[in-house]
Amino acid sequence: MEERHSEQVATGEKLPVLNFPVTWKTLVMHVVGTRDFMPYHHNSAFSKATGSRDAFLNTMFYQGLFGRQATDWAGPRAVFRSMTLDMRSEVCPGDLIVSQGSVKRVWQSEEDSLVELEFEIQVEGSVVTTSTVVLALPTEDQPDPTMGQLSEVPEVVIDPSTPDALREALSKPIVRVSEYVVSEAQIMYWCEMVQDPNPLYIDGHYARESRYGGVIAPPTSIKIWCLPRATQNGPNVSAPDVDLPDQAPWPNELEVPAIGVAVPGTTEVIAAKSHAEFGAPIRPGDTITSTTQVIKCSALKQTRLGYGYFVTRVDQFHNQEQAEVGRVTTSTFHYGMSDEAVALAQNS
Secondary structure, three states: OOOOOHHHOOOOOEOOOEEEEOOHHHHHHHHHHHOOOOHHHOOHHHHHHOOOOOOOOOHHHHHHHHHHHHHHHHOOOOEEEEEEEEEOOOOOOOOEEEEEEEEEEEEEOOOOEEEEEEEEEEEOOEEEEEEEEEEEEOOOOOOOOOOOOOOOOOOOOOOOOOOHHHHOHHHOOEEEEOOOOOOHHHHHHHHHHHOOOOHHHOOOHHHHHOOOOOOOOOHHHHHHHHOOOHHHOOOOOOOOOOOOOOOOOOOOOOOOOOOOOOOOOOOEEEEEEEEEEEOOOOOOOOOOEEEEEEEEEOOOEEEOOEEEEEEEEEEEEEOOOOOEEEEEEEEEEEEOOOHHHHHHHHHO
């Protein structure tokens, strides 16, 4: 891969267009690559029954794809500082992703030269996802940018219309420890998912001779390391396989970890926006711990999916040495409300 220095970058520069056909194998690979076994992302009948066009790609796939496109252009020495996603529509098997990017601005901080990239994915001419990525670039005088500092954690905001059952969640963080250590095998599943050739993610001379001294995980993969086992991941954690509603998770003697927030009266959830910041590198052998805090819940809203609530949560991720490897703020829309539940919410 070529290495681009800040001196070579100009505002308005266009990145090479990335065309990425989506097949059913793409969905299989993205489920394995992101360890997200929610049925929305592999079960066509289930997804259609919830109002979607078909099974669809998850937000982590887009983080991986935009991450690949950014370092395809900038080179492996660039350091990810942040990534924002805005989900507008779904991408399903048979679609052709056309991802376009450009340089929005270039500026100098006290320590590094930074660049902000804007991306958008189109399917058949319609924009389905947009993203903003901030990178620290090497310069002629500073070949390795610093890791940077994460921003302050947002404060909890309790709206007067927040459902009572969520008010307790706003004050009680959920802590989860990864059931698996970070592995080179899982890193490669992620890379194969979006065909990312970054040599820092592959064991070899480049990674060993780099500032990291070996393989690191793509920073954009941060959320996958604390997801539960595949057999414990589903809309109903007591019966995670929607096609086998009477079958309990395996191994059923383990406590099934919560991965989301239950909103009263809703049955479905879909990601809307995501903002990630990246800190210390994630390495093979690391054990990642996540701390989840719900910080906001909207009043009842009506969208094309029906009535529901937008919930904002912050996930903080630390390694076994208590170094913060990153933070993700996610807005999800909780919907699938019955007429009775909507009426109850409107009158409460």
